Amino acid sequence: xxxxxxxxxxxxxxxxxxxxxxxxxxxxxxxxxxxxxxxxxxxxxxxxxxxxxxxxxxxxxxxxxxxxxxxxxxxxxxxxxxxxxxxxxxxxxxxxxxxxxxxxxxxxxxxxxxxxxxxxxxxxxxxxxxxxxxxxxxxxxxxxxxxxxxxxxxxxxxxxxxxxxxxxxxxxxxxxxxxxxxxxxxxxxxxxxxxxxxxxxxxxxxxxxxxxxxxxxxxxxxx
Numbered sequence: 001x002x003x004x005x006x007x008x009x010x011x012x013x014x015x016x017x018x019x020x021x022x023x024x025x026x027x028x029x030x031x032x033x034x035x036x037x038x039x040x041x042x043x044x045x046x047x048x049x050x051x052x053x054x055x056x057x058x059x060x061x062x063x064x065x066x067x068x069x070x071x072x073x074x075x076x077x078x079x080x081x082x083x084x085x086x087x088x089x090x091x092x093x094x095x096x097x098x099x100x101x102x103x104x105x106x107x108x109x110x111x112x113x114x115x116x117x118x119x120x121x122x123x124x125x126x127x128x129x130x131x132x133x134x135x136x137x138x139x140x141x142x143x144x145x146x147x148x149x150x151x152x153x154x155x156x157x158x159x160x161x162x163x164x165x166x167x168x169x170x171x172x173x174x175x176x177x178x179x180x181x182x183x184x185x186x187x188x189x190x191x192x193x194x195x196x197x198x199x200x201x202x203x204x205x206x207x208x209x210x211x212x213x214x215x216x217x218x219x220x221x222x223x
Contacts, residue, residue: 001026001156001188002047004214007056009039009046015212016042020056022207022214024190026156029183031199032192033217034209040192043209044159047190048080049073061156078106081150081187085162087142089134095121095145096130102152120148124178140171147178157188164195172198 002024009017016039024030032040045051046058049068058065063076090098099117108116121127124144134142143163150158160179164172176191176198183189193199199206206217 001028001061003057003059004046005057005059007046007053007058009042009051009053011042017053018212020212020214022216024157024188024205027183027186027188029180029189029202029204030191031202031204031206032190032209033194033196033199033206036194038209039212040209041161044082044161044190044192047157047159048077048082074105078153079156081153081155081158083143083146083150083158083160083163085165087134087139087146089142089145091134094131094133095126095137098134098145099149099152102149106153116152120152121145123151123182124148139167140174143167143171143175144178147175147182151182151187155187157190158182160189160191162192162194164193164198169197173201176202 004020004022007017007020008015032043034040042051046053047060049063049065052065060076061079063072068076090101093101096117099120100113103113103116117130118127121130124147126141126144126148129137129141137145146163158179164175167175172195179189179191180202208215208217
């Protein structure tokens with residue numbers, strides 16, 4: 001579903017990746033780890049093609065970084081759900097409006113929008129918060145809403161960029177459990193994190209970014 005082939009990327013003439021190779025299969029869960037500044041967020045941006053490699057090829061679904069046109073980017077991104085560490089909720093809209101806003105450009109009927117918003121809020125356990133404002137929510141609740149927003153278009157892949165970076169350990173595990181549940185329904189997940197304790201709670205693929213390359217990590221889960 002997702003392939004990086006010999007990818008190189010530089011920023012301000014400084015190399016970030018060189019000969020970066022890895023694959024993600026449909027429905028797979030992958031932890032993405034590495035030191036701060038290793039390029040985890042940059043890698044995620046390359047997947048949704050906010051930036052393009054300076055050399056090599058990235059293919060996602062039917063899209064190819066070498067041939068994609070700007071007009072195709074919205075369709076590519078509808079197949080992705082992105083979760084950010086800082087939530088990025090619209091502060092002047094309630095939760096229902098934050099989620100319905102994502103669907104307004106997809107020509108869905110008002111009935112479909114209402115159903116999908118309610119379904120996504122139910123998935124994250126916050127249907128009772130649909131009319132709350134973002135500033136009325138805890139950090140963990142805001143991140144759950146960010147997950148609801150990410151899944152509302154039924155993506156084939158979720159990109160989670162340090163989604164637990166601002167959360168306490170208990171809430172971090174709750175966020176991981178929600179993403180695990182979504183993954184069991186067939187949605188692939190790439191979960192970038194500094195929190196290596198989370199890796200011990202889920203037997204998933206682990207990719208470490210180091211010196212511009214991707215390395216597969218083998219970890220045994222303690223029973």
